[in-house]
Amino acid sequence: MNNDNQYAEPTAQTQKTQRKPIVLVPTGAKEHSGHWYQLMGKKYLDPLVHISGCVPVMLPTAYGEEDIEQYVDMADAIFLSGASTNIDPALYGQEWQTPDQGQDKGRDHFNIALIRAGLKRGLPFFGICRGFQELNIAFGGDLYQQVHNSPGMMDHREKDPNAPLTEQYGPNHSVQLTPNSWLGNVLDTDHFMVNSLHGQGIKTLGQGLSALAHAEDGLVEAAYCPEFKQFTLGVQWHPEWLAHENPLSIKLFQAFGNAARDFSKQK
Numbered sequence: 567m568n569n570d571n572q573y574a575e576p577t578a579q580t581q582k583t584q585r586k587p588i589v590l591v592p593t594g595a596k597e598h599s600g601h602w603y604q605l606m607g608k609k610y611l612d613p614l615v616h617i618s619g620c621v622p623v624m625l626p627t628a629y630g631e632e633d634i635e636q637y638v639d640m641a642d643a644i645f646l647s648g649a650s651t652n653i654d655p656a657l658y659g660q661e662w663q664t665p666d667q668g669q670d671k672g673r674d675h676f677n678i679a680l681i682r683a684g685l686k687r688g689l690p691f692f693g694i695c696r697g698f699q700e701l702n703i704a705f706g707g708d709l710y711q712q713v714h715n716s717p718g719m720m721d722h723r724e725k726d727p728n729a730p731l732t733e734q735y736g737p738n739h740s741v742q743l744t745p746n747s748w749l750g751n752v753l754d755t756d757h758f759m760v761n762s763l764h765g766q767g768i769k770t771l772g773q774g775l776s777a778l779a780h781a782e783d784g785l786v787e788a789a790y791c792p793e794f795k796q797f798t799l800g801v802q803w804h805p806e807w808l809a810h811e812n813p814l815s816i817k818l819f820q821a822f823g824n825a826a827r828d829f830s831k832q833k
């Protein structure tokens with residue numbers, strides 16, 4: 567595994583003189599040799615530190631739902647990562663169709679409660695892949711459990727799970743932004759290629775969410791919560807992957823960091 571730090575120079579936002587915003591990063595459960603761990607991939611932390619200019623604080627999700635208000639008190643933003651585990655379909659009223667895929671019920675319950683509490687308190691939100699799906703479930707939406715087996719839909723999974731990561735996380739399909747959306751202003755484009763590594767996807771958008779981007783098959787690729795004034799964004803692709811090499815990913819993480827700084831200043 568490559569633990570090298572690819573970021574040679576800190577950006578202006580990471581200068582030591584500034585109080586950096588605190589971003590909550592809930593972890594996921596993983597078993598290794600009989601022991602359970604609460605983990606977060608470094609690839610998600612790297613752009614939060616080096617592009618957003620935030621201080622990531624990793625949270626256990628195996629417990630602590632009753633402490634969420636306390637976590638929110640200390641925070642300036644919430645970031646939800648992707649994860650290979652699937653959300654418990656009982657949370658959106660469906661039977662479990664993917665028993666071969668792991669679940670992480672601790673993360674499901676913790677993150678859904680965190681989204682609801684954090685958004686109400688005005689915290690900026692950025693969710694990626696599973697984190698985006700959690701946003702949708704928190705708003706009462708549901709998921710395709712297997713997008714690739716749903717009529718008319720493409721296969722959004724990585725083409726070859728044994729290929730090198732650079733191939734798995736390479737450009738896979740295009741997305742089209744909703745015309746005149748704020749995301750178009752942030753990215754300064756209305757269509758682009760994204761990577762794609764998910765078997766599940768948004769079927770019905772939760773009430774209170776609005777689509778910002780779609781894939782060619784109509785799958786919702788990005789959405790936000792218009793009722794909240796702060797930055798709220800969920801995306802189905804993986805902008806964290808080599809974010810520093812991708813101008814659009816840099817813009818996303820910068821916009822999130824700026825929103826966290828704004829929140830921090832007016833707190």
Ligand SMILES: N[C@@H](CCC(=O)NCCCC(=O)O)C(=O)O
Nearest residue numbers: 648649650651695696764765766
């Ligand atoms: N299990 C869900 C969510 C997919 C997801 O978040 N994948 C991330 C893979 C690992 C990573 O890059 O962090 C689905 O299949 O839709």
